Amino acid sequence: MLSPVRPYTELLSRYLRPLRFRMMVLAVLMLGGIGLQLAGPQAVRYFIDTAQSRGDLRALYAAAALFLVVSLTGRALGAVTTYLGKDVASRATNRMRSDLLLHVLRLDMSFHTEHTTGELVERGDGDIDKLSNFLSQFVVRLVASVVLTVGVLVLLLLDDWRMALAVGAFASVYLIVQTYGQALTVPLWRTHLKTRAEVSGFVGEHYPAVKDIQKSGAESYVIASFHRLMGAWRRTYYGAEMATRRAWIGSLAVLRLGNVVAMGTGAYLFLSGSITIGTVYLVFHYLRLMTFPLMQISEEIKDLQQARAAVQRIRGLFEAAPTVLDAEHVRSPDGFSVEFSGVSFSYLPERSVLKDLSFEVRPGRVLGVLGRTGSGKTTLSRLIFRLYDTDRGAVRLGGVDVR
Secondary structure: OOOOOHHHHHHHHHHHHHHHHHHHHHHHHHHHHHHHHHHHHHHHHHHHHHHHOOOOHHHHHHHHHHHHHHHHHHHHHHHHHHHHHHHHHHHHHHHHHHHHHHHHHHOOHHHHHHOOHHHHHHHHHHHHHHHHHHHHHHHHHHHHHHHHHHHHHHHHHHHOHHHHHHHHHHHHHHHHHHHHHHHHHHHHHHHHHHHHHHHHHHHHHHOOOHHHHHHHOOHHHHHHHHHHHHHHHHHHHHHHHHHHHHHHHHHHHHHHHHHHHHHHHHHHHHHOOOOOHHHHHHHHHHHHHHHHHHHHHHHOHHHHHHHHHHHHHHHHHHHOOOOOOOOOOOOOOOOOOEEEEEEEEOOEOOEOOEEEEEEEEOOOOOOOOOOOOOOOHHHHHHHHOOOOOOOEEEEEEOOEEOO
16 A cells, blocks of 8 residues: 555655755754653653662662753754744745646636636645645654654664564554555545535635626525535535544554553563563553654544645646647737638537637727627637637738737
8 A cells, every 4th residue: 555645745845855954954853852752761761760779869860850851852852843844844835836826827718717716726725735734744743753663662672572562563553554544535535625626616706796696686596506515515524524533533442452452561571570660661651652643643634634635636736738839939020910710719619609700900900899798809809819729710910820
């Protein structure tokens, strides 16, 4: 099964590459914080074992002071890491917003006819917000939890391989359950995001047309259409949310099972004289240390599913290509005639706007065009500026085809 991080790398790598230095600093701080988290319980184990054996009082004071310094420093590094992670995320996604806006502006009018303004706003802003949350929260927590898990297993292996085996089995089962739950919920969140974009597009399209809606007495029709969209929004949201909750409950059950395994393993090894009471504490503390970031990942699983669906929609928007392409090495004449030669055009295949239209306006002459609404007056200017291409015929400026 593919890693849940893999779909993001292709799109995000070019936006994270200019931030390499900040990401290196973030990695160093994160590793330092993890090292302090692993060192703290070692000081407490030393304190417990020394106190049990009635050791030197000064050694106890030193162990307590070391634990306090390690804990406070770890908290400080955690705050700086969180700030830097959000900074990297905002810089990367803001550049992505800019590039996406420029790309959309370069697409031709046929694309904008097919997609409403609200839909584009939702995809260009709402979806990127979800990627920002992914970068600033989930990635940091995911990487930190993986490194922390490996560190815990290595330290436990140095003490007793049986403890490392028990905790490693718990982590493996947890990751399997979590990955399986993610695979089930991604399609549901993708469907919900599509429905939410349709709601945003409906609102963005109808709010500016309130006066026209009132004039035509279409309030009931608009409200009924809105209720149908909101019903679909609610059904897709609850379906995705309930699937996510079921995945979370499965992960939580594995976490509780891990506590039971740690209790049994620690009790057995202590009673057999293989480990000290301080090491028993160490196992429980390390297991809790692993549990906390893993539970954070579980809590962020909904944002992860939404972000995975969002990245596919953003990539789809980036992959949209204009159908109106400029020719190379063509210079516009300084003064030119406007000529329509056998032009036919339709926005929709079943509805023709212009049919076999021919005329010519020579330089310095003026042509007035009269017609009812929808007769094609605006379409003429759109074809002259090549916002659309003709279905048949040609539009020429100064004898040069606009294509």
